[in-house]
Each structure stands twice: as structure tokens, then as C-alpha cells.
Amino acid sequence: MDAKILHKETGFTIIELLFVILIIGVIMSILVISWHSQAPISELNNKILQLSMSMEYCQTKAILTGNKWFIQFDTAAQNYIVVNDDGWLGTITEVDMWGKKWPARNFFVGSNDFSEDSRNNGIVDSNEFDKGPFYLGAGQKFLDATNVTRITFNPEGDCYNDAGLEDADIWIANQEYLSIYQGDINNGTADQRKFRQGIRVCSLTGNIETVNN
Numbered sequence: 001m002d003a004k005i006l007h008k009e010t011g012f013t014i015i016e017l018l019f020v021i022l023i024i025g026v027i028m029s030i031l032v033i034s035w036h037s038q039a040p041i042s043e044l045n046n047k048i049l050q051l052s053m054s055m056e057y058c059q060t061k062a063i064l065t066g067n068k069w070f071i072q073f074d075t076a077a078q079n080y081i082v083v084n085d086d087g088w089l090g091t092i093t094e095v096d097m098w099g100k101k102w103p104a105r106n107f108f109v110g111s112n113d114f115s116e117d118s119r120n121n122g123i124v125d126s127n128e129f130d131k132g133p134f135y136l137g138a139g140q141k142f143l144d145a146t147n148v149t150r151i152t153f154n155p156e157g158d159c160y161n162d163a164g165l166e167d168a169d170i171w172i173a174n175q176e177y178l179s180i181y182q183g184d185i186n187n188g189t190a191d192q193r194k195f196r197q198g199i200r201v202c203s204l205t206g207n208i209e210t211v212n213n
Contacts, residue, residue, distance in 0.1 A: 040174045041194055043137050047172055048197045048210060050134060054082055055151065055201065055208050057131075062153040067107065068120045070152035073170065074133070075142040081132035085152075087119030090127035122152065139175035143196065145185040146171050151201055158206040169211070171198040 058069040061084065068085040091113045092104045107114055118125040136142070148161040148168045161168040171185060173196035180188045185196070198211045 040139075040176055044140065044172065044174050044195065044197055047136055047140060048199060051080070051170065051172075052199055052208055052210065054080070054131070054134065055153075055199070058082060058151075059153045059157060059159070059206055059208075061130075062155050063157050065107070066155045068122075068152050068154055069130075070122070070150055072124060073142065073146070073149045075146060075149065077133075078136040078141055079133035081124070081134070082130045083124050083128050084130045085120050085122065085125075085128055087115040087117070087121070087125065088127050089113050089115055089118075122150075136172060137174075139178075140172055141178060143171035143173050143181060143185060144183055145169060145198075153206065158204065159201060160203050161201070166203050168201045168203065169198050170201075171196060173197075 054071060058071055062069040065084070065086060067087075070083050070085060071080050072083060073080045086105070086107055088105050088107075089112075093102050093106070093111050093113045095101055096108055097110055102108065102111075105113075107119075115125075118128070146169060147165060148163045148170070150162045151159055151168055151170075152161070153159045159168075173181065177188060177192060177195035180192060181196070185198075186193075193212070196212075199208060200211050201208050
């Protein structure tokens with residue numbers, strides 16, 4: 001069999017191998033560029049998801065415990081905490097007035113482990129802290145468009161906010177959006193606005209939804 005034909009059937013030339021390596025390099029470069037452009041958006045999505053889950057957690061716990069729960073935002077430190085506003089004093093009740101044993105932090109009327117004055121008073125009293133603080137990522141900030149610093153969930157499942165608004169908006173942005181923000185949440189192109197997202201909470205229904213338009 002001719003040597004040239006055998007070579008053609010059984011392998012690649014150096015030029016062909018270099019061409020394949022070049023194509024792979026181009027594809028990898030495109031993937032890296034795509035990943036770098038999408039990574040900030042992915043991180044923002046994760047923070048929005050975390051906040052949404054914290055709100056749903058508060059809402060569920062308020063219904064289950066029969067007292068108010070709230071999320072307190074610190075827009076200067078770029079974090080938030082989850083608070084159980086039950087007035088717990090940090091002690092453990094062994095038995096109630098009928099001799100029934102209760103686990104720690106299980107409220108019942110007449111328990112000396114809870115302060116009625118501190119219960120549902122809207123203040124982060126001692127021992128009421130539940131989770132957090134949850135910090136935003138590097139370069140992320142709460143936007144000025146955030147119109148509340150606290151959202152409180154009632155045992156009925158609805159909620160209210162410190163600004164007295166029907167809908168509470170919490171906006172988070174990556175540094176890619178901050179330079180064009182200039183105080184207006186609608187600034188920027190559609191692609192630029194991908195770098196900021198918000199959560200809207202309806203006071204009347206307690207409905208929690210993500211907004212990004």
C-alpha cells in the first residue's frame with residue numbers, strides 16, 4: 001500500500017493538529033469571556049434567591065409561631081438579619097402551670113420565659129435575633145431605590161413595612177450597574193439593567209416576587 005495513502009488513513013498531519021488546537025483555543029476563549037460576563041449576574045441571582053428564601057422563612061415562621069417575624073436591612077453595612085419578635089428572655093421553661101413540659105422558646109400564656117412588653121414590639125430585643133447577618137457580595141450594594149429598612153410578617157401571613165407602602169421594594173446591584181445608576185432605577189440599557197435586581201413584597205397579600213425590569 002502506498003505510504004502516503006496509509007498516513008492519510010491512520011493519522012493527522014502537524015498542520016491539521018495545529019488547526020484543531022487553534023479551534024479549541026478559540027472556543028475556550030469564548031467560553032471564558034462568556035463566563036466572566038455571566039458570573040456577576042449569577043452571583044446577583046444567588047443573593048436575590050437568598051433574600052427571597054429568608055423572607056419566605058420569616059413568613060412561614062410567623063404563621064407557625066403566632067408572633068411577628070421581621071427582616072431588618074442595614075443599607076450602610078450592606079447586610080440584613082432575621083428577627084423573631086417573640087419577647088423571649090433566653091431562659092428555658094421546664095413545665096407550665098399545668099405541669100406540662102415545654103421545649104425552649106415555646107411560647108404559652110403565663111410563661112415567665114417571655115416578656116409581653118418585648119413581644120411584637122418591633123425592636124430587636126436581646127435573644128430575639130434568629131439568623132444573619134447576611135452580607136451582599138463584593139461590589140454589591142442596596143440601591144437608594146430600596147424604599148424600606150424593615151419588612152415585618154404577621155401570623156396571618158401578610159406583612160407591612162416601615163415606610164407604610166403597599167409594595168416594598170428591595171433593590172440590589174452589582175458594581176457594573178452602580179456607575180450608571182445615578183439614583184434612577186430605570187437608567188441603563190436592558191443589558192445593563194441585568195446587573196440590578198429587586199424583590200417586591202405586597203403588604204396586602206404577603207406575596208414575594210422578583211423584579212428586574
